[in-house]
Amino acid sequence: MEIMNDRDENRERYFHETELKMIVRGWAEENACPQTLDALAMAERCHAGQLRKVMGKERVPFIRHPLILAAHAIRLGIADDTLAAACLLHDVCEDCGIRNSELPVGPQAREIVRLLTKEQGVDYRLEENDRPYFAGIAENPDACMVKILDRCNNMSEMSSAFSTHRMKEYLEETERFVIPLFAVAEKKEKYRSALFLVKYHMMSVLEAQKRMFREIAHE
Numbered sequence: 771m772e773i774m775n776d777r778d779e780n781r782e783r784y785f786h787e788t789e790l791k792m793i794v795r796g797w798a799e800e801n802a803c804p805q806t807l808d809a810l811a812m813a814e815r816c817h818a819g820q821l822r823k824v825m826g827k828e829r830v831p832f833i834r835h836p837l838i839l840a841a842h843a844i845r846l847g848i849a850d851d852t853l854a855a856a857c858l859l860h861d862v863c864e865d866c867g868i869r870n871s872e873l874p875v876g877p878q879a880r881e882i883v884r885l886l887t888k889e890q891g892v893d894y895r896l897e898e899n900d901r902p903y904f905a906g907i908a909e910n911p912d913a914c915m916v917k918i919l920d921r922c923n924n925m926s927e928m929s930s931a932f933s934t935h936r937m938k939e940y941l942e943e944t945e946r947f948v949i950p951l952f953a954v955a956e957k958k959e960k961y962r963s964a965l966f967l968v969k970y971h972m973m974s975v976l977e978a979q980k981r982m983f984r985e986i987a988h989e
Contacts, residue, residue, distance in 0.1 A: 790837035
């Protein structure tokens with residue numbers, strides 16, 4: 771129990787939104803990235819009060835999720851002003867009622883967010899809706915990169931957020947639609963080394979979860 775408490779404390783320290791914000795803001799200021807700074811301000815404002823389920827805790831501030839994506843890109847060495855801003859804003863239109871035209875970023879970042887935003891009222895668990903959504907993302911290597919980082923974070927923290935049935939659906943969707951996005955993102959040379967590391971992590975989580983379900987099925 772004491773070990774688990776230490777582990778929880780370490781996770782809280784390294785992935786607390788305050789620490790993540792320092793990483794993102796510090797990098798943006800050091801590298802003169804105005805879109806990222808404006809995106810950070812909007813993401814904080816729009817996601818204020820929103821909560822998100824994660825592994826090990828019932829709920830944490832939602833802003834932690836986009837901050838993790840941006841910090842992940844920064845620590846992998848692939849972030850630029852457009853990519854980091856898009857990471858921070860990728861859920862703002864979908865979850866906060868913000869129009870794409872209101873985003874305080876340039877056209878490239880807006881296009882990434884547009885491709886990642888799901889339409890309200892559409893059931894994306896149906897393949898006829900899921901397939902064209904991912905096909906749109908696959909037209910843009912930068913959108914693929916943000917989606918991959920998004921799925922990496924979601925898969926890493928989904929064990930306490932999804933029902934067993936939803937987790938199975940999510941793993942199937944990942945294999946069918948997200949893993950192929952790696953080949954598109956790899957068209958940008960600057961992403962290739964990072965994608966190797968992210969894919970290794972995602973495939974490890976994917977295979978571990980699939981094995982767990984196989985073992986449950988045979989009990």
